[in-house]
Amino acid sequence: MAGLLCLATTLFIYGLSKRLYRIRPKVYLSPLLITPLVLVIGLLWAQIPYETYHTGGKWLSSMLQPATIAFAIPLYKYYNVLKKHAVEILISVLSGSVVAMFSSAFLAEWLHLDDQLITSLIPRSVTTPIAMNVSQVIGGVPNITAVFVILTGLLGAMLGPLVMKLFRIEGEVARGVLFGTSAHGTGTSKAFELSSLTGTISSISMILAALFTLGVAPMLIAVLHF
Template sequence: MNFLVAVVSLLGTIAIFYGSKIIYVKFGKAWLTPLLLTPIIVILILLITDTSYEKYNAGGTILTHLLGPATVAFAVPIYKNIALLKKHAMVIIVSITVGSTVAITSSFLLALLVGLNDELTHSLVPRSVTTPIAMDISTMIGGSPTLTAVFVMTTGILGSLLAPLLIRTCRLNTPSAKGLMLGMGAHGTGTSKAFEFGELEGTFSSIAMVVAALISIVLSATIFPVFEQFVMNSLLP
């Protein structure tokens, strides 16, 4: 019985995703993106059928394990455009370093502002990094990988939904500007959105996502503990 549920949950999730993708392509509405529509449909089905998350995840966890290989696949467009990326190497490194620093510090300060406990705070900090690496960072700094995955997904979906508006408002016209913003702000989801604008945008977004992950690992292991200790000491009476 458990095996059957696992198979149904796996194949059902894939079917719902591709169905959502067809709907998204047909209507082109941002709020119909498969990354938003699919989990909503899955949650509704679980509630209606009274199926526990544990039973569903027996098959769903297979998709989770594919996150790593999927992230590595973004290296293909990077390799194809390596000359262009070398040309903009300094801009990429500086902008993503600043972006990663702002993402980590702002997440931490926001968590303190709303009064989250230590576990939730440390789970929120790596929200601007692609899911597999964010979960590892969360474990490293004392957060919950599961909660981090939720925060990462929420950040990615909101980032991809707001991206077109921000691009128009900020008048971002170059592929590098669009791609770096999406890769830094919305990681894998943003990269998927970036490829809708064009291959160059997707390539810059891919490299931004990878560089942001590497920089965030370094910052989380070195600068963040010092920053956290400084802030907490400053708040003590």
Template sequence: MNIIMCSAVTFFIYLLAKNLYKKWSLPFLNPLVISTLVLIGMVSLVNVPVDTYISDAKYVTHMLGPATVAFAIPIYKHMSLLKKYIGNILVSITSGTFVAIISSFTLAFLAHLQPDLLLSLLPRSITTPVAIEISKDIGGLPSLTTIFVIVTGITGGIIGPYIIKWFSIKSPIARGLALGMGAHGSGTSAAMEYGEKEATFSMIAMIFAAWISLFWVNSLIPSLMNIMP
């Protein structure tokens, strides 16, 4: 497969999965889930090495950076709300990133995972481009971190709306922050189904989670690494 064909096929499959989700809106039809499964089946069927596919689809992956930067546009539109609730945002996202790292470490530690697997798991609750860089800095495996981030995002994107419904969360800000912190990109996609405010605060949660996680890299994570056998 060449770069153009691989990128086009990836985009086309995701577009079909997204249209399928729009038509039926069933949680298990999440575009990330469907497109990932179809791509795995396609790569296996045509017997293309995974490394070859990843290399040929690198331009799709590189778009994660510009896509993250583009979040600044809706955030700018709602800057007044950001200023008004900045305290709530900082407290909730700081708490969220702390719990995410501690819970990941605790579960991995109890499961006796190897140190490189454990370190790869710690940045799972932040957006992929930043998670990859953090994984490199702390000695994790970026490829595994990417998988953990995707699984976290897909899971959160599927169950997040149900949790919001069960707990009758009505605030657009609370909905957005919860989905963005718990499921980053996939959560933001789910937040967009509620409205622009939810999507905006989900994006804010993603960005703040990345910033605050960089702080934990130099404080919390080194302390946890000292606990590892």
């Protein structure tokens, strides 16, 4: 019963924060930021353990993977554009994914984090369900990885427009690759605010980044000997 109440509360808070974001679309009012903050404060105040919350919240996590199928709709709509720019997208996403993993590993090493925390940080730039699976495979802590994924997405969505302005990135394909590779689902949501095509390119970039990370991360761990 407590789990169902936690699930209902999560949906209610998300619904309110999403409505607020539509009225005032600022990154700091993103449902992805507001919802977990309110939940954490509420759980601490009510002294509800995470295990109790997870009995209901786990259903939302389970829905992340099948929800990804919805990206097939815009991909089909812009198939010709994707085909035309396939090589550029593949090379850009592969480069971005490799840089993201290596920079995460070396930054964590420079900060003297322990090995398990480093491996949890490496897949931070891909969508949550795949990042958590990669983290588990390479010896990280999936729940910690999920936190890094959320922070990465929020920062990417916040800094993306500034980067585009600074480097004068005006092409829809380039903008889509930027958001999808660096900020996964959160960045893709921001990309769709710019245009349908930008969001579509971001969708495919996010999926490709996840696949590249899934293949490269275990090899990276083997090379770096964490």
